[in-house]
Amino acid sequence: MKTVIIKYNAGNIRSVMFALDRIGVEGIVTDDPEAIKSADKVIFPGVGEASTAMSYLKERNLDKLIKDLKQPVLGICLGMQLMCKHSEENNTPCLGIFDVDVKRFTSPVDNLLKIPQIGWNNITGLYSTMFEHVPENSYMYFVHSYYAALGPDTVATTNYVINYSAGLQKDNFYAVQFHPEKSATVGQKILENFLKL
Amino acid sequence: MLTKRIIPCLDIKDGRTVKGVNFENIRDAGDPIELGALYAEQGADELVFLDITATNERRKTLSELVTRIAKHVNIPFTVGGGISSVEDVNVLLQSGADKISVNTSAFKRPELVDELAREFGSQCVVLAIDTRFEDGDWYVYLNGGRVKTDIKAYDWAKEAVQRGAGEILLTSMNNDGTKKGFALDITGKLSQNLNVPVIASGGAGNMDHFMDVFENAQADAALAASIFHYKEIEIPALKTYLYQRGVNIRF
Numbered sequence: 001m002k003t004v005i006i007k008y009n010a011g012n013i014r015s016v017m018f019a020l021d022r023i024g025v026e027g028i029v030t031d032d033p034e035a036i037k038s039a040d041k042v043i044f045p046g047v048g049e050a051s052t053a054m055s056y057l058k059e060r061n062l063d064k065l066i067k068d069l070k071q072p073v074l075g076i077c078l079g080m081q082l083m084c085k086h087s088e089e090n091n092t093p094c095l096g097i098f099d100v101d102v103k104r105f106t107s108p109v110d111n112l113l114k115i116p117q118i119g120w121n122n123i124t125g126l127y128s129t130m131f132e133h134v135p136e137n138s139y140m141y142f143v144h145s146y147y148a149a150l151g152p153d154t155v156a157t158t159n160y161v162i163n164y165s166a167g168l169q170k171d172n173f174y175a176v177q178f179h180p181e182k183s184a185t186v187g188q189k190i191l192e193n194f195l196k197l
Numbered sequence: 198m199l200t201k202r203i204i205p206c207l208d209i210k211d212g213r214t215v216k217g218v219n220f221e222n223i224r225d226a227g228d229p230i231e232l233g234a235l236y237a238e239q240g241a242d243e244l245v246f247l248d249i250t251a252t253n254e255r256r257k258t259l260s261e262l263v264t265r266i267a268k269h270v271n272i273p274f275t276v277g278g279g280i281s282s283v284e285d286v287n288v289l290l291q292s293g294a295d296k297i298s299v300n301t302s303a304f305k306r307p308e309l310v311d312e313l314a315r316e317f318g319s320q321c322v323v324l325a326i327d328t329r330f331e332d333g334d335w336y337v338y339l340n341g342g343r344v345k346t347d348i349k350a351y352d353w354a355k356e357a358v359q360r361g362a363g364e365i366l367l368t369s370m371n372n373d374g375t376k377k378g379f380a381l382d383i384t385g386k387l388s389q390n391l392n393v394p395v396i397a398s399g400g401a402g403n404m405d406h407f408m409d410v411f412e413n414a415q416a417d418a419a420l421a422a423s424i425f426h427y428k429e430i431e432i433p434a435l436k437t438y439l440y441q442r443g444v445n446i447r448f
Contacts, residue, residue: 012295014267014291014293015267015293015295018267018268018293019271021268022268022269022271047318047320047321048318049318107392112389112390112392113392114392114393114394114417115392115393116319116320116363117199118320118363118394118417119199119200119202119242119394119417119418120199120200120202120447121198121199121200122198139447139448141272141273142199143273143320144320145320159198160199181271182271182272182273183271183272184237184272185271187271
């Protein structure tokens with residue numbers, strides 16, 4: 001099995017590689033279109049800013065390539081947001097795989113909201129094979145200032161002032177807002193489930 | 198709901214943990230990787246590794262250590278100690294650190310915070326402040342608490358957040374080592390007025406102290422070192438204690 005981690009100008013790629021190492025899978029980090037197309041599994045990670053990430057992908061025609069992939073694809077954090085329709089972060093049109101928009105957290109009038117959300121939050125309404133044997137209300141590690149709204153592709157929900165998509169799935173495209181690679185053994189389970197697809 | 202975080206802090210010198218006796222269930226308590234992995238397994242929410250090595254070789258040793266930690270530890274971790282440039286941070290993040298913390302270097306050249314936030318994002322920039330209460334207010338201290346400044350901790354924290362710091366790690370020198378509890382007033386002031394998470398540090402002696410700092414000072418996370426290393430408090434018991442008293446805790 002060939003597992004590819006898409007290389008682009010976003011952080012956290014090594015963490016994903018190390019997490020795969022821990023479960024005995026070698027992740028190949030590459031932005032080579034042929035290598036990505038021929039992979040059995042594709043992971044699209046990322047911590048960073050939406051517009052610069054999208055520009056990087058477009059310059060290399062990776063935007064179209066990712067949309068057309070037929071094998072299982074897992075977006076993580078920024079990767080998931082880029083798979084949505086549009087991001088409020090610098091008003092960025094994204095890949096449009098999931099029919100949902102990405103918005104910035106806003107403080108309610110009577111309450112100072114800490115942005116980014118940093119830390120462990122629970123996920124509910126789990127409805128995807130990537131969550132097999134992952135208990136409802138499992139805690140995952142999140143770090144983000146923008147969130148994907150709820151929509152038809154929502155397969156996990158988290159609350160931070162509002163309910164939003166912690167997980168999305170449509171056909172062969174899977175995505176999570178949290179960091180399974182940093183979410184202890186339960187996060188590892190999600191990566192294992194994805195690799196088994 | 199977002200949970201409160203429990204964060205053990207490991208001091209590192211020449212690639213080894215400085216404190217950390219009394220662990221019969223791991224082979225080498227001086228090995229930061231073994232100790233870090235043990236804490237992760239016990240339910241620590243994050244780890245902080247503070248490098249206190251002073252030699253020229255430190256940068257290379259540290260980046261190698263960070264890679265080893267990142268390979269073995271499956272929870273987020275912050276690396277701090279002697280970081281003073283974008284290049285330092287780049288090396289550590291590339292090695293696998295999730296966040297870095299800056300202290301004296303950022304105070305001396307506040308633009309560093311802007312540069313780091315722009316280059317890597319606020320989410321990985323932790324501003325550490327050592328503070329002491331005297332003459333009626335909390336002042337910033339530098340160089341591991343040896344050098345006093347005339348700047349108030351709150352003012353510096355506020356400025357750093359505006360510049361892009363994503364979290365504040367606040368250590369009260371008055372409380373550190375006393376085991377009499379965290380500094381609730383200054384922790385609460387920062388936590389309630391700044392829109393980034395505040396990690397309280399210094400003074401943890403018993404489980405009620407954690408309860409206090411979460412409930413009465415609205416800290417987002419609490420950090421401690423020796424009470425964990427010397428097993429005066431064990432993380433699973435602490436988390437159970439807090440959970441039973443209504444604090445949001447991850448299990």
